[in-house]
Amino acid sequence: MKSNKLDISWFDLKNYDALYSMQIGGWIHVIQQRIFASNPHIELYTNGFVEQVKSGHPIIDSSKYQAYLQEEVSKSVAFQKQYSTASVNSMSTYDLWHLTRELHHPNPNEEHISQLSYLCQLKSKIGRTHDKMNLVLNPYEVNLHEAYYPDQPINEAHVKVNLMATDDQLKQDFEAWLKNYRSQVGSTVIETKNQKAKKFKKVFDSVDFKKWIDYRVIPFIDLKIVESYEGSKISKAELAKLFFSDQDTDNGNKKLNKTIDMSEFILINRAHETLKAQLLMEKISERRAEKISYQ
Numbered sequence: 001m002k003s004n005k006l007d008i009s010w011f012d013l014k015n016y017d018a019l020y021s022m023q024i025g026g027w028i029h030v031i032q033q034r035i036f037a038s039n040p041h042i043e044l045y046t047n048g049f050v051e052q053v054k055s056g057h058p059i060i061d062s063s064k065y066q067a068y069l070q071e072e073v074s075k076s077v078a079f080q081k082q083y084s085t086a087s088v089n090s091m092s093t094y095d096l097w098h099l100t101r102e103l104h105h106p107n108p109n110e111e112h113i114s115q116l117s118y119l120c121q122l123k124s125k126i127g128r129t130h131d132k133m134n135l136v137l138n139p140y141e142v143n144l145h146e147a148y149y150p151d152q153p154i155n156e157a158h159v160k161v162n163l164m165a166t167d168d169q170l171k172q173d174f175e176a177w178l179k180n181y182r183s184q185v186g187s188t189v190i191e192t193k194n195q196k197a198k199k200f201k202k203v204f205d206s207v208d209f210k211k212w213i214d215y216r217v218i219p220f221i222d223l224k225i226v227e228s229y230e231g232s233k234i235s236k237a238e239l240a241k242l243f244f245s246d247q248d249t250d251n252g253n254k255k256l257n258k259t260i261d262m263s264e265f266i267l268i269n270r271a272h273e274t275l276k277a278q279l280l281m282e283k284i285s286e287r288r289a290e291k292i293s294y295q
Helices: 013-021 024-037 043-054 063-074 093-101 110-119 123-127 132-136 140-148 167-185 206-214 217-230 236-243 249-268 271-294
Strands: 088-090 159-161
Touching (some): 024 043, 024 249, 024 271, 043 217, 217 236, 217 249, 249 271
C-alpha cells in the first residue's frame, strides 16, 4: 500500500538562509509567490513553484527589482504633487470621471478629456489652457474652485485610500496629505490646543521579518503547499520536530502554533500588498529628499 506520508528528504532549512539578508522588496516577491502557489485555480504555477522548492532553491531575492518597480511608480504623475502619499491621495478629475464611466483605460487620451470636460463642467477652462493633461489630473475640487469659485474657500476634498496599507501608514500618510493639501489650496486650519507629537511606526520592519524567519513561517507555507499539491500529509508533531529540534515537545508545539497563526495572517491579509505600499512610501520620501538636497 502506497504511503500517504509527505516525503521531506529534499527539505533543508539552510535553503532559507537568504531570508536573513532579505530586504523589503524581496519579501514582497516571496509572499506573492506563495499566495499564487496556494491558489488551486492556477495549478500550472503551483507545479513550477513546487519544483523550485524541492530543487533546493525556494528563495529568489528580487529586492532590487521590486524596489525598482516602486521607484518607477513613485515617478508617475499621480505622486508628483507635494501632498501625494503612497496610501492616501487626492482623486483627480479624471479619477472621478473614470469611476462614473467604469472604464478601464490606465491613462486619459483626447477622447476621454473631451468627455470629461462636459461631465465636470470645465469645458471653458479646458478650452483656455494648453496643459490639458495636467488639468485633468488635478484634484476635481481644485479645478472647480479655480474655474468658478476663486473667491470661496475649498471646504471639502475627494480622497482615495489604499486599504492594503497598515493602519499606522494610513494615519501617517493622511496626516502628511492633510497638512500639505491644506497648505497648497489655502484651506483654513483650526488648530487644537496642546497637540502632542505623534509617533508612527511601520508595522512591518526588520523585527517582524526576523520573527517570521525564527518561526519558520516561509518553510511552513512551502511544506503545506507541497503537501496539498501532492495529496500527502505531514503531522504537526513532525513539523514541530523539523522546525524546532532544539525545543522540547511542548515548546515546539507552542512555537508551531504561532507559526501557523503568522502564516495564515500573511496569506489571508495579502501582506505583500501592504509591503508594496510601505516600499512606495519609502521611495516617495527618498525622491522628495533628493529634490530638497538639489535646491
